[in-house]
Amino acid sequence: MRELTLIDNLYQLCAVGASAEAIALQSKNIKMSFSQLKSAIESVGGYFNEIGIGKGDRVVLVIENSIDYVVALYAIWKVGGIVVALNPQSKLHEIKDVIKQCSAKCLLIEKTNHEILDALKNLNVILINLKGDSVDGIKCWNDALCCTNYVSNCNLNADDSAQIIYTSGTTGNPKGVLLSHANLMCNTEDIIDYLQLTNKDSVLSVLPFHYSYGNSVLHTHIYVGAKIIMAGSMAFPQDIVNSLRELNVSGFCGVPSTYSLLLSHSDWAQKKLPLRYITQAGGPMNKVLTRKLLGSLNRNTQLFVMYGQTEATARISWLPPDSLEDKMGSVGIALKHVNIEIRNDQEESLRANQSGGVYVSGNSIMQGYWNNDIATRHTLYNGWLKTGDIGYIDSDGYLYLQGRRNDMIKVGSHRVNPLELEEVINKLLFINESAVVGVEDEILGQALCVFVVGDESKKNIYSLKKHCREYLPAHKIPRDIKWVNSLPKTASGKIKRYQLMQTKEVLNDKHYL
Amino acid sequence: MSEVMRGKVDVLRQFILENYLFTDDQSKLNNDDSFLDTGILDSMGILELIFYLEEEMSIKVESEEMIPTNLDSIDNLLVFIDKKLS
Numbered sequence A: 001m002r003e004l005t006l007i008d009n010l011y012q013l014c015a016v017g018a019s020a021e022a023i024a025l026q027s028k029n030i031k032m033s034f035s036q037l038k039s040a041i042e043s044v045g046g047y048f049n050e051i052g053i054g055k056g057d058r059v060v061l062v063i064e065n066s067i068d069y070v071v072a073l074y075a076i077w078k079v080g081g082i083v084v085a086l087n088p089q090s091k092l093h094e095i096k097d098v099i100k101q102c103s104a105k106c107l108l109i110e111k112t113n114h115e116i117l118d119a120l121k122n123l124n125v126i127l128i129n130l131k132g133d134s135v136d137g138i139k140c141w142n143d144a145l146c147c148t149n150y151v152s153n154c155n156l157n158a159d160d161s162a163q164i165i166y167t168s169g170t171t172g173n174p175k176g177v178l179l180s181h182a183n184l185m186c187n188t189e190d191i192i193d194y195l196q197l198t199n200k201d202s203v204l205s206v207l208p209f210h211y212s213y214g215n216s217v218l219h220t221h222i223y224v225g226a227k228i229i230m231a232g233s234m235a236f237p238q239d240i241v242n243s244l245r246e247l248n249v250s251g252f253c254g255v256p257s258t259y260s261l262l263l264s265h266s267d268w269a270q271k272k273l274p275l276r277y278i279t280q281a282g283g284p285m286n287k288v289l290t291r292k293l294l295g296s297l298n299r300n301t302q303l304f305v306m307y308g309q310t311e312a313t314a315r316i317s318w319l320p321p322d323s324l325e326d327k328m329g330s331v332g333i334a335l336k337h338v339n340i341e342i343r344n345d346q347e348e349s350l351r352a353n354q355s356g357g358v359y360v361s362g363n364s365i366m367q368g369y370w371n372n373d374i375a376t377r378h379t380l381y382n383g384w385l386k387t388g389d390i391g392y393i394d395s396d397g398y399l400y401l402q403g404r405r406n407d408m409i410k411v412g413s414h415r416v417n418p419l420e421l422e423e424v425i426n427k428l429l430f431i432n433e434s435a436v437v438g439v440e441d442e443i444l445g446q447a448l449c450v451f452v453v454g455d456e457s458k459k460n461i462y463s464l465k466k467h468c469r470e471y472l473p474a475h476k477i478p479r480d481i482k483w484v485n486s487l488p489k490t491a492s493g494k495i496k497r498y499q500l501m502q503t504k505e506v507l508n509d510k511h512y513l
Numbered sequence B: 001m002s003e004v005m006r007g008k009v010d011v012l013r014q015f016i017l018e019n020y021l022f023t024d025d026q027s028k029l030n031n032d033d034s035f036l037d038t039g040i041l042d043s044m045g046i047l048e049l050i051f052y053l054e055e056e057m058s059i060k061v062e063s064e065e066m067i068p069t070n071l072d073s074i075d076n077l078l079v080f081i082d083k084k085l086s
Helices: A006-014 A017-021 A034-050 A067-078 A092-101 A114-121 A141-145 A181-195 A212-224 A237-247 A256-265 A287-295 A373-379 A418-425 A458-471 A497-501 A504-508 B003-021 B043-056 B074-085
Strands: A023-027 A030-033 A058-062 A082-085 A106-109 A126-129 A161-170 A173-180 A202-205 A227-230 A251-254 A277-280 A302-308 A315-319 A338-343 A356-362 A384-393 A399-404 A409-411 A414-416 A431-441 A445-454 A480-483
Touching (some): A006 A017, A006 A067, A023 A067, A058 A067, A058 A092, A067 A141, A092 A173, A114 A126, A161 A181, A173 A181, A181 A212, A181 A315, A212 A227, A251 A256, A256 A287, A287 A302, A414 A418, A418 A458, A431 A497, A458 A480, B003 B074
Parallel strands (some): A058 A106, A082 A161, A445 A480
Antiparallel strands (some): A302 A315, A338 A356, A409 A414
16 A cells, blocks of 8 residues: 555545534635635646646745645645745746756746746746736636646655755755655654644744745644644734734744744733744754743743754754753754764764764655755765764763754854855955855844955945845845955865854944944 | 924935845835835844834834834834824
């Protein structure tokens, strides 16, 4: 018998009357039950069949968290396609790069800007717009929702690829993590197991679904028949807290900056919320913030600190809430179907309390990077994932992280590759070279600081930021710009980023330019 | 609109244009543009806007006032500022 996938599970859920009629999704005042979700998936799936999208085809989504996003995602799986979801704020060149890199067949967008739509029409993909009517070269989402064609059976297998999640590569060379249906299923079931999610739960989701954390929140709650309520932006923390109260939800998930914002800019701590669980992942949360958050919770609310990577689908380890005090600073124990090992540079396993590279294996480990054998070979060894993180496991089996081997910068919930920014910045004629580093930020965890060698003037600072805004989404625009005479380098010419992060200027100067 | 409020509109528009749109082209910002929907500001941008209101305009923004109706466009900001100052 073939193994089940998440879409099979959703259909099974809909076969039971009570579960089928429960509310699955809520966005603003629109609610959708599980049976309505299934009907929408059938219609859109039928439409995808009609326009020739089938097994293995890549379909790119550039849409905000919404009910339509969820319908599109499951409908793509229903016809055997591979979901490629991007940040809805992606710039045109980023969308083009991904379409080219994964040879996408179809692109779903929600745009009204004619210049962008015209540019997208020339990309040789089937273009479906969620906003506006069907026009020359652009199909209309409503036609998909109203399709009455029967969706054909695509004989989906658990080992078939389900999703490509792009992590920050350099410009023109994005790295796509390829996940199978089995990867998603395994990680989803493991997360449900430790969070003890049931159909009585409901979650207010502020995390973007296109990242692995938000993706896992979506799938775990759908799997158990729980309700997902899509919230507005974290720009208005009090709005989020008001929604948590009014909607009486049982769960909330965030990254450290989410909780930092809620604690500093809302009455989250003053009037305790009756939540059953809150989760934290997406980078380490310092002990001060963790204790502050713990102190702000109702005594029945459990805080789950978690660690993961997109390459491991989403989650790798979790810290049982009752161990939080004893094991403060740890990211916990491995998920049920995950093995964690600490290894030295010679790939030999280390003993308890010895520090080394964190390696992970299990059914949730990715199939590889899409169309990038070299990167895959550098990351996967005999079924083990080299996470790039450094840490140790204590004698009780709890993992502690001590840093990363690569230079990725975590800005709020976003991971930013400094090389990508440097490529964009170095295109400017008045810049000779640049180096981007992450500097400490009270709310975001890290903020972007760029050191530039070049012609310093007020006009050029202005041009640099304008140029970044043109080519990069908001979260990748450097907060600080520092002009220097030269960059510290190794003998082989590599920039010593660590040294830049330690410079007196960065540590003392908090001024915005 | 009073002379004082007209002056505040200009100052706010200038702040957004210079710091987030990196242009002096007035046509790039409509007074009813939602900062978030149009991507002009993200969540950090909204916080920076609040710091600006507090530092430069001496307007204290309480947590419960951090809502789109008060802060998510030039028009909304003006109504909010007017209310705070009166």
